[in-house]
Amino acid sequence: MSKPVVAIVGRPNVGKSTLFNALAGEQISIVKDTPGVTRDRIYADVEWLNHKFTLIDTGGIEPESKDIILSQMREQAQIAIDTADVIIFITDVRQGLVDADAKVADMLRRSHKPVLLVVNKVDSFKKFMTDVYEFYNLGIGDPIPVSAASQLGIGDMLDEVVKHFDEDQLEEAEDERPRIAVVGKPNVGKSSIINKLIGENRVIVSNVAGTTRDAIDTEIVWNKKPYVFIDTAGLRRKNKIKEELERYSIIRTVTAVDRADVVVVVIDATEGVTEQDAKIAGIAHERGKGIIIAVNKWDAVEKNDKTIYKYTNEIRNTLSFMPYAEIMFISAETGQRLPKLFEKIDMVLENQTLRVQTGVLNEIMTEAVALQQPPSDKGKRLKLFYITQVAVKPPTFVIFVNDKELMHFSYVRYLENKIRDTFGFQGTSLKFIIRERQEKER
The missing domain is CATH 3.40.50.300 (P-loop containing nucleotide triphosphate hydrolases)
Structure with a gap:
């Protein structure tokens, strides 16, 4: 099942990155990234009300002259039109409506893709609402007032975004x-x-x-x-x-x-x-x-x-x-x-799509634990109670342990290697979810 793609387009300094970061949460800057992969902040996976989508930032523009700004914005709009299912066109209530906004709006309107017109930096709906109405002149629908910095109006905006997700994509799943x-x-x-x-x-x-x-x-x-x-x-x-x-x-x-x-x-x-x-x-x-x-x-x-x-x-x-x-x-x-x-x-x-029986998985785990003792910290030792496979594509396993903190990355890797020794799983990653369970719950 493919996830819908949502792209953000807008002039410099209207708050594209602020909005991107607000939607992506802190997920991106945390250092849980894949080793060896430097992450450009181009895309992030976002979830809203059970809808998952990929958010794309089409690029920063830092040019000097207005002509360059316009040509680069057209370039970004084109990337968005080519790849996105829904486009967020972000403008700035304090700078007001600018010529470049109107020209990009024309391009977006002609693309027949769903476009949401978002007016940013509206820190107070009372104070700025009359200025927001000015953006109706772009002719691409109702302006949605938000403040990316104070996270105002973001939920309403996301409600509108997910309304446009296409049923075609569900057909692809079948x-x-x-x-x-x-x-x-x-x-x-x-x-x-x-x-x-x-x-x-x-x-x-x-x-x-x-x-x-x-x-x-x-x-x-x-x-x-x-x-x-x-x-x-x-x-x-x-x-x-x-x-x-x-x-x-x-x-x-x-x-x-x-x-x-x-x-x-x-x-x-x-x-x-x-x-x-x-x-x-x-x-x-x-x-x-x-x-x-x-x-x-x-x-x-x-x-x-x-x-x-x-x-x-x-x-x-x-x-x-x-x-x-x-x-x-x-x-x-x-x-x-x-x-x-x-x-x-x-x-x-x-x-x-390989599924491994729970019994077999637990045999492998018991043997692995016997061969190499689980790590301990301050006298407390990690105990592994139970392992079971919960999903495929990729094969995903849940391991129940007494203390999540003790389950080091290296020990998970060790168990993964033991499972691979038995079943191969060539060409696919394996995913492990660690869950805590108290002794008495068993």
């Missing part, structure tokens, strides 16, 4: 075909891989543009089984500044990964694995997807008997936060090992 997102930096060969797969299968390809996304979905049938490939390429604007391209491709990646079951992270063999690759892989890891790392252009690398070994180590080091990811070396150009991609996808899908 579609049984596995969804594979092909992600990676620009020019690593994402589209070439998909084109080669289409070519080799001689299938009839149905390119249906996603309902609100501009990623193209392609059905490919392999061994009589249909798969939907989500291509995040299609970014061919050469004149863009590198940072903007990166920001844009990360936003596109987030929306594609959300819709996928398995994510194929494509790395360019001639460049090696980079920090940008780690960022992109981190998005799939954080969202608990099945992951295959496909090293493309393998035909272009000079090899000896140690090359694969050296490459694998380099990838494992840079992507140390996801040791479970499957790695394969391919060439879209020659088609080398591409048929194996489907075998890997099937294996990862199977592992993503």
Whole structure:
């Protein structure tokens, strides 16, 4: 089930980041981020009244002249129109209605996407309400007064946001075909891989543009089984500044990964694995997807008997936060090992939905505890009572313990490795939830 995407657009200093932070809560700046992934504050997962959505900040503008402001705002509006289901257009009651606001409003109106006009910095509804009415002149609906800084009116605004979430997305959930997102930096060969797969299968390809996304979905049938490939390429604007391209491709990646079951992270063999690759892989890891790392252009690398070994180590080091990811070396150009991609996808899908019986899990846990004593602190030792699997995609386990504080990350990792020793779970992350239980409750 893919989450709706909500984007924030607005001029400099109208309070985009303040609103973003107010909605995202403190979740983002806390250091519980994936090791090895630096988090640009581009997106956050937000929940409101049982609706989950991905919030996107389309970018900061710090230019000098009005022309640049306008052209960059158009750029941001375009990103929002391309990727979002709902757009929050934020204006500033103290600066009043500005020419740039009107021009961007025109673009947004023509996009036929739901747009919420939010007037920020309304610290007192009494005092500013007459100024808020001025924004009716933009002609994109009722202005919603908020103060991001004092968190006034945010709930009313979110109520309006979730009203626009689309029922189309629920239909996607009923579609049984596995969804594979092909992600990676620009020019690593994402589209070439998909084109080669289409070519080799001689299938009839149905390119249906996603309902609100501009990623193209392609059905490919392999061994009589249909798969939907989500291509995040299609970014061919050469004149863009590198940072903007990166920001844009990360936003596109987030929306594609959300819709996928398995994510194929494509790395360019001639460049090696980079920090940008780690960022992109981190998005799939954080969202608990099945992951295959496909090293493309393998035909272009000079090899000896140690090359694969050296490459694998380099990838494992840079992507140390996801040791479970499957790695394969391919060439879209020659088609080398591409048929194996489907075998890997099937294996990862199977592992993503694998359920382990409670009895077996508790046997593994008991044995693990016997082999390595749980940590203790100030004379109190961690006790593990019980483990059970509560979900799939990714496989999620709840462990009941006497004291949550004592359950160190390293001991969870140790148990995870024991479970993997038995069941493999290659290509998928595992999620562990630690719950406390008093001795007498047992």
